Amino acid sequence: MERDIFGRLLAIAIKQKVNIGYCLSFPLAPIPPALFSCSGDMLKTDKSTLSKQLTSQIDSENPDKVDIEIIDGFYYMYQIGATLPQTFGKLAELILIKLCAKKAKEVHIVFDRYLKPSIKDCERQNREDDDKIETVQEFTCLMYGIPKCQSVNEGRFIMFNKMYGSKNTNEKFIKNIKGFDSTHILPCWESLKQKILRTIYVNSMWLNATEPNCIQFSAENNGWLIFDGSLKPTWFLGNATPLEVENIILGDSQDDSADNEEDSDVCSDEVDSSDDSESSLESDYE
Numbered sequence: 001m002e003r004d005i006f007g008r009l010l011a012i013a014i015k016q017k018v019n020i021g022y023c024l025s026f027p028l029a030p031i032p033p034a035l036f037s038c039s040g041d042m043l044k045t046d047k048s049t050l051s052k053q054l055t056s057q058i059d060s061e062n063p064d065k066v067d068i069e070i071i072d073g074f075y076y077m078y079q080i081g082a083t084l085p086q087t088f089g090k091l092a093e094l095i096l097i098k099l100c101a102k103k104a105k106e107v108h109i110v111f112d113r114y115l116k117p118s119i120k121d122c123e124r125q126n127r128e129d130d131d132k133i134e135t136v137q138e139f140t141c142l143m144y145g146i147p148k149c150q151s152v153n154e155g156r157f158i159m160f161n162k163m164y165g166s167k168n169t170n171e172k173f174i175k176n177i178k179g180f181d182s183t184h185i186l187p188c189w190e191s192l193k194q195k196i197l198r199t200i201y202v203n204s205m206w207l208n209a210t211e212p213n214c215i216q217f218s219a220e221n222n223g224w225l226i227f228d229g230s231l232k233p234t235w236f237l238g239n240a241t242p243l244e245v246e247n248i249i250l251g252d253s254q255d256d257s258a259d260n261e262e263d264s265d266v267c268s269d270e271v272d273s274s275d276d277s278e279s280s281l282e283s284d285y286e
Contacts, residue, residue: 018244024160025153025188027240032191033182035235042233069104073111074209111210136196137189144186152189159185190236198223198233 012018031040076095077084085091099107134150141147141155149155163184187195201222208214224231239246 012245012248016244016248018242018248020160021153021157023242023245024156025190026238026242027188027191027236029182030235030240032187032235034185034187035191035195036233066104068106068108069102071099071107071109073109076109137192140186140192146186152186152192155186156188188236190238194223194234194236196223 031038034043036042076098080094083094085094095109099109137152137155138150140152141149144155144159146155146158149158186192201217201219201224204216205214208216219231220226223234225234226232
């Protein structure tokens with residue numbers, strides 16, 4: 001996939017006077033470049049990045065005295081890692097030794113478990129709730145440095161104008177936009193929606209990790225599709241570009257094909273006339 005295709009499509013939209021805000025509500029690429037690499041692999045970020053960013057903005061001090069210490073059981077198991085004992089007895093003994101080494105008067109180790117019925121049951125059923133959608137979109141816009149914006153499509157338009165808007169009336173806007181890198185702009189709503197569905201699906205497995213069957217609903221139609229027996233991410237649903245832009249591109253490609261055919265005919269005529277001239281010369285010589 002050509003990275004510059006995003007800018008070229010938008011350049012066409014400007015030249016043909018197609019609404020830019022409307023165009024930016026589409027992915028404008030075969031693969032959402034904000035979420036996937038050109039090979040189709042999902043872009044991944046260190047999960048601790050957000051936590052570090054949030055904690056860097058607060059001042060904290062260690063307490064002088066610890067009365068009660070609460071330990072995340074699953075995180076504790078994760079820390080044991082490769083040294084995990086082979087029997088439950090040895091595991092219990094190892095955990096007990098670590099807990100007794102704590103200096104607090106009371107130590108509680110807690111393992112998460114979600115029972116049914118639970119308030120968590122409604123989360124999947126109401127994932128399309130308008131308030132949640134606005135919150136997710138607002139949070140996504142904030143991650144890209146766009147405050148007070150509850151629509152990623154609107155955020156794309158704001159970023160586009162901020163990064164590539166003309167500073168004066170004499171500046172050629174098309175020249176700037178042809179170098180547009182689509183990895184620097186937040187995903188449109190259709191792409192983000194599939195990302196949210198994938199997140200809900202994975203989060204559901206973690207919430208039910210203590211259950212015999214942690215998969216509570218199908219991955220298909222929830223941000224994933226089955227291709228050649230394997231799960232592949234759904235990039236987006238619908239068209240990648242507006243039909244108006246596609247028609248313009250198809251029209252330009254047909255014009256180019258017609259020009260190439262005309263050039264080919266001209267070349268063919270020149271070859272034929274050259275052959276006739278050579279035959280005439282040979283006949284005169286004889």
